[in-house]
Amino acid sequence: MHILHLALGGCLKAAPVRYGVTEDTGGHIAYVLGAAMAQAALPQVASADIVTRAFDGMDPIHAQAVEEVAPGCRILRLSTANRAYLAKEALEAELPALAEAFCAMLGGMSQKPDVIHAHFADAARLARTAQKRFGIPWIYTPHSLALQKDPAAASRPDLRDRIAAERSAVEGAAAIIVSSRDEAERQLRPYGKAAEGRSHCVSPGVTLLPDAGSAAADALLAPFLRRPDRPIVLAVARPVAKKNLAGLVDAYAASPELQDRANLVILAGLREGIDGGPAEQAQVLRGLFDRIDRHGLWGKVALPPRHDAGQLRALYARAAQGGVFVNPALHEPFGLTLVEAAQAGVPVVATRNGGPVDIVAQLGHGALVDPGDAAQVAAACLRMMDDPQ
Known part of the structure; x- marks a missing residue:
């Protein structure tokens, strides 16, 4: 089985990660890296790769097309004409170009992934495009939902597009993977009934460094x-x-x-x-x-x-x-x-x-x-x- 994680935001790289170096470099990166490495170690998984965005101006590794993470696990980076680091809010305009780059990457693979795991709604848009072109099913993990950020989020013009994208991801994914019952039973509820019966709670674990004292x-x-x-x-x-x-x-x-x-x-x-x-x-x-x-x-x-x-x-x-x-x-x-x-x-x-x-x-x-x-x-x-x- 070939699993492909898709996560576009933040500074995603192999460990050590400089968490907090940008406002989008947070817990979801630990989640994606941990999930992919754990899956790659399973006997039924041939590879579990991570696709993210290439950019210049920070650690040179973020401009590298392929980065080895662990046996059976790599980071693959999408390149577009815009080589600047983009915060989550600025990624919207770049999504069409990233979708084309993603489909070109998939088209060049001799063995297509069996499933795409999209992290956040921006990645879900790319996964949906890939499904239409190649028939690859995709699943979705929201990580953070706009309707939970602010009780008045639904009426905020600056969050309207994000909420619509999240609702579309919930409706279009073959399955939704969340980390807690709260996400499954409460956080997804404002997005309608589309998640009912398709949400799966898989609590993530962590791997700490050995205790070397204080x-x-x-x-x-x-x-x-x-x-x-x-x-x-x-x-x-x-x-x-x-x-x-x-x-x-x-x-x-x-x-x-x-x-x-x-x-x-x-x-x-x-x-x-x-x-x-x-x-x-x-x-x-x-x-x-x-x-x-x-x-x-x-x-x-x-x-x-x-x-x-x-x-x-x-x-x-x-x-x-x-x-x-x-x-x-x-x-x-x-x-x-x-x-x-x-x-x-x-x-x-x-x-x-x-x-x-x-x-x-x-x-x-x-x-x-x-x-x-x-x-x-x-x-x-x-x-x-x-x-x-």
């Missing part, structure tokens, strides 16, 4: 913290408004007890200065620094500008020493970092809105909170830190 985390955090020996409240998320990192700082600031017992550590992507990235990222970062300054939290909060996979693993090990991991998102479709934290032995506090409901239920431990209630978030952190189990 020394790398201690070195990373030392320049920021007055009392680096204290446990840490850890959050890992892209610096976008929906991740509600500002709400976490507010919760920490509102709890003198939490401040006395733990430092707050936020990995908000990778940055080269506050204004070195997209406008939303800059706005979120300014908001974080403003809150830290106004609440007098310097020396208690660490916001490292850069980190690598080894340092992240060490931070999980550090948080496992009496700390807690927090996902305070306004809405989280799934939440792979919660699975990572739990696998590393860190208790979790998570938003009650979205996939974390399923994760906490499967863990049999953790706390779900209203992300807009600062007191509730702080209290849950303290409660998890006090639970020896």
Whole structure:
């Protein structure tokens, strides 16, 4: 069997991935890489490749046509006349050219894929074109749906085309693969009845680096913290408004007890200065620094500008020493970092809105909170830190 994953957005490459280097380089890339490598290792799968978009101006690997990931797993890149990196919102105009490039790639394959797995609605458009031309069936994973971003999303002109594309993907796919019951039973419901009976929940797992202790985390955090020996409240998320990192700082600031017992550590992507990235990222970062300054939290909060996979693993090990991991998102479709934290032995506090409901239920431990209630978030952190189990 030959499986072809199709994911166009973000900086998709073989590990190590610089998560957060752009606002679209997030959990879906870990999902796609993990799924393809796991499938390639199955005896019934000859190959599980990933198709993404080629571009210039960043790591040269993103301009390379073929990249080996693992035995039976490659990344294949589509080239068009536009060689610039494009954020998700800017990909729309490039989709016709990408569809032609994708069909040309498929046409040159001696062995066509048995199935295409489209990630996000933009990839679903390419998959639909390929089905019409070659008869290849396709399945769809939404990852993040516009109608969950904002209660008023359906009336927002800037989201109208995205919502229509997502509805078309839901209606046209042979099957829909989601990560949680919340996605299947609630998040897809506003898109109509087309998903009923065709949605399959497959909970993704994670593969952590080996535990090498917390020394790398201690070195990373030392320049920021007055009392680096204290446990840490850890959050890992892209610096976008929906991740509600500002709400976490507010919760920490509102709890003198939490401040006395733990430092707050936020990995908000990778940055080269506050204004070195997209406008939303800059706005979120300014908001974080403003809150830290106004609440007098310097020396208690660490916001490292850069980190690598080894340092992240060490931070999980550090948080496992009496700390807690927090996902305070306004809405989280799934939440792979919660699975990572739990696998590393860190208790979790998570938003009650979205996939974390399923994760906490499967863990049999953790706390779900209203992300807009600062007191509730702080209290849950303290409660998890006090639970020896």
